Amino acid sequence: MSLDQLYQQIILDHSKARHGSGLAGTEAPLGASTGQSHQLNPVCGDEVTVRVAVEDGKVAQISWDGAGCSISMASASVLSELAEGLSVAELHGIIDSFREVLRSRGKVHADPEILGDAAAFEGVARYAARVKCAMISWVAAEDAVNQAAA
Numbered sequence: 001m002s003l004d005q006l007y008q009q010i011i012l013d014h015s016k017a018r019h020g021s022g023l024a025g026t027e028a029p030l031g032a033s034t035g036q037s038h039q040l041n042p043v044c045g046d047e048v049t050v051r052v053a054v055e056d057g058k059v060a061q062i063s064w065d066g067a068g069c070s071i072s073m074a075s076a077s078v079l080s081e082l083a084e085g086l087s088v089a090e091l092h093g094i095i096d097s098f099r100e101v102l103r104s105r106g107k108v109h110a111d112p113e114i115l116g117d118a119a120a121f122e123g124v125a126r127y128a129a130r131v132k133c134a135m136i137s138w139v140a141a142e143d144a145v146n147q148a149a150a
Contacts, residue, residue: 010120011074020080021073023051023065032060035147037140041132046072050140052083054148059083059091062141069133071124076137078117083141088149094118095142102131 032055040047046068053061062083064076083091098118101110106126110119124134 008120010078010117011071013074017077019077020063020084021065021077023049023063029053029055029060031055033148033150035144035149037143037147039136039140039143041068041072041136043129044069044133046133046136048072048076048137048140050076050079050137050144052141052144052148054088054145057087057089057149059086059088059145064137064140066137068136071121071130071133072136075118075121075134078120079137079141082116082118088145091145092142095138098138099135101125102134 032053034051034053036049036051038047038049046066048064048066048068050062050064052059062080064080066073066076082094086094094115097111097114098121101108101115101122102125104125105128108125110122112119121134124130
């Protein structure tokens with residue numbers, strides 16, 4: 001199996017088994033501050049809401065709900081799996097790294113040591129129309145964690 005095939009499989013798996021999906025009934029840990037952000041891509045209809053709870057400078061909980069293409073839903077799933085337990089600064093660093101890879105048009109390679117399964121979205125950078133699909137949940141998480149950490 002080639003690296004591209006592996007990355008495609010990761011995206012397909014996450015689009016089907018959506019980790020962290022479901023805002024309903026999600027209670028933040030006692031004492032945590034929360035933030036929530038809703039983002040919409042009017043061009044393609046992708047829509048996502050991300051809720052982040054921060055406690056002691058760490059992401060105590062992240063959940064999301066959304067509808068859209070397999071890339072946007074898989075990206076939200078990967079993000080939720082990756083983010084929980086990170087410090088706010090670490091999450092910002094990973095979001096910045098992901099953004100740099102996706103905006104590079106294929107010139108910047110994803111480091112799986114930093115991005116984990118999110119490195120699978122490296123190929124999306126070659127398709128400008130799909131970058132927003134992959135980024136929408138990350139933009140929402142960035143906004144939500146900023147609210148929670150404020």
